[in-house]
Amino acid sequence: MSAASRRNPFPVNWPARVAWVALAAYTVYAASLFQLTWTRFLTGIDNGAKFLDRMFPPLLGKWDLLWVGMSESVEIALIASALGVVLSVPVGLLAARNLMPGWVTWLARGLIALCRSFHPMIVAILFVKSVGFGALAGIMALVVSSIGFIAKLFAEAIEEISLKQVEAVRATGAGFANVLIMGVIPQVLARFIGFATYQIDSNLRNSTMVGIVGGGGIGATLFTAFQRFDYDFVLTILITIIALIMVGEIVSGWMRRTFQ
Amino acid sequence: MSAAPAAASIAREWQRFTPRQRLTRYAFYLFAVAALMQSLRSVEIIPEFLEDMPEQVADLFTRMWPIDWNYYPTTVHAALVETLHIATLGTILSLALAFPVGIMAARNIVRWPAVQLFAKFILVSSRSVNSLVWALLFVAVFGPGALAGTLAIAFRSIGFVGKLLGEALEEAHRGPVEALTAAGAPPASVFLKAYWPQVQPSFWSIALFRLDINIRESAVLGLVGAGGIGTALDDALSLLYWDQVAMTLLTIFAVVIVAEIAVTYIRSRIL
Structure with missing residues (x-):
């Protein structure tokens, strides 16, 4: 037998093994920080059983409370999505580095980064302080997070377009608006619709939560x-x-199929 | 073929969509506009509050301005460390929990439709419950604190990690799998030496991506009592100490930015 044939085909990867041990050690350490002990687990299971026991059967009496909260959540999601989609178009266009001068894109990119960095719940807290309790604060918070998501991906999509078509349209003597409409938008429209429908789903999820901090909708009732x-x-x-979320996903799937 | 229909077909106006497609589109526009109009009419917005907004925002900033830097060493730092532990431990736990679910969801590994349906059910229910709701449930079960937050993060992430892991497994090449099966390797070895090396890069990439999301999400879990930096935020908010709120928000902002840069860098190295 030659040396090559006796070589272990699956040699031990020591760095990987050390990394796994370190990961396991961290897990044990972090779990000990949170007092994750067996007795606590058992008490928790006991509590959980009582909790489930009190949950069933679901209460069916308070229909009007449920209806008011849910319809407000849906309204928040719809208005915020419409405003968010409309506002994302100019912000996304301004942030695209292949269409705009440098300083404009930096301003737009800063705005997008600011919109993205905070969780919608935190933005909702700030808007509750600014415009008071109620649906308006929730709508504004979701508009901000919609701009953060759609405009960022829209700008990235525009940066990936082929410039040949843009040049062809420009060569016909078209103005800037016509270049956008005939050269840029057709290339990115399908992806834009994809981002927008994703964000509509996401807004529907978050609109049921902003009520926890006073932003209107079912969240307040839930909390x-x-x-x-x-x-x-x-x-x-x-x-x-x-x-509601599942119905929303079906509707947005229908929307995606219709427009792509 | 007579000349008349040919001439008609040349003269015919070309349209991008079939009548049916156009009808669906118009139906959709109608539906969207109607839903939006109905929402705008019935949503309760108080115009006075909107007029008051600039004044309130100015007030917010004056109350925030001299940021209470002292709040960081006394409270925010410990809460921040707790948030990072919640995010990391929650992600690790979710990877462990999502691994079997992802395998069950991969159509090329598990061939029983019942198991796949079960896996799909777990993935969908994990994703459709918001992490704040998971946190509320676990606070009710385990009491307020970081443990509830960790479990909330973990359960919320199962759907995301399991779905993407299942898709990565489905894209794995058959070659190594068939080679090892032909050599008589048991299923565990086939998984470890044929599937795992192929999905490993996407696995770590999914894990890092989810860690980035989880750092953002774990920052708000404290609002419902599930520990972390949200607790410091909630305390400062309920006492109306806006200078302390500003300090907490600044910390969250810095951590989110650093986490995003770090994750992007590591992902570009391993992919």
Whole structure:
């Protein structure tokens, strides 16, 4: 037998092995920080059983409370998506480095980074302070997060377009607006619709949550029910939210198929 | 063929969409505009509040301005470390939990439709419940604190990690798998030496991507009592100490930016 044939085909990868051990050590250390002990786990399971026991059967009485909250959530999501999509177009165009001068893109990129860096809930807190409790704060918070997401991806999509078509349109003597409409938009429209429908789903999810901090919608009802230990009503609200999100995904899937 | 229909087909006006496609589009426009109009009519917006906004924003900034730097060493730092632990431990836990689910969801590995349906059910239910709702549930079960936050992050991430891992496994090449099976390797070895090396880069990339998202999400879990920097934010907010709120927000901003840069850098190195 030659040396080559006796060589282990699967040699031990020592750096990888050390990294796995380090990961395991970190996990044990972090778990110990959170007092994740067996007894606590057992108490938790016990609590969980009681919790589930109080959740079932779901409470079916408070239809008007549920209806008011859910319809406000849907309204927040729809208005915020419409405004967010409309505002993302100019912001995204301004942030595209192949269309705009450098200083404009930096301004637009700064705006996008600012919109992206905070969770919608934190933005909602700031808007609740600025415009008071209610749906308006939730709408504004979701508009901000929509701009952060759609405009960023839209700008990246524009930067990837082929410039040949843009040059061809420009060579016919078209103005800037015509170059955008005939040369740029047709190349990125399908992707823009993809980002927009994704963000509509995301807005629908978040619109059910902004109420926790006073931004309107079902979130306030949900949080109050939790704090009052009305777990059976909590379950009703959760089932309704999940059903709403699934319906939203079906509708946005339909929208994507229609327009792409 | 007579000349008349040919002439008609030349003269015919070309259209991009079939009548059916156009009809669906118009139906959609109608539906969207109607839904938007209905929302705008029934949503409760108080115009006085909107007029008041510039004044309130100015007030917000004057209250925030001399940022309370002292809040960082006393409270924010410990809360920040807790947030990072919640995000990391939650991500590790979700990877461990999502691994079997991802394998069950991969159509080329598991061939029983019932198992795939079960995996799909886990993935969908994990994703459709918001992380704040998961946090509320775990606070009710384990009491307020970082443990509830960690479990919330982990359960929320299963859907995301499991779905992407399942897709990565489905894209793995058959070659190594068939070679090892032909050599008589048991299923565990086939997985470890044929599938794992192929999905490993995308696995770590998914893990880092989710870690980035989880750092953002774990910053707000404290609002519902699940520990982390959100607790410091919530305390400062309920006491209306806006200078401390500003300090906390600044910290969150810095951490999110640093995390995004670090994750982008590491991803570009491993992919």
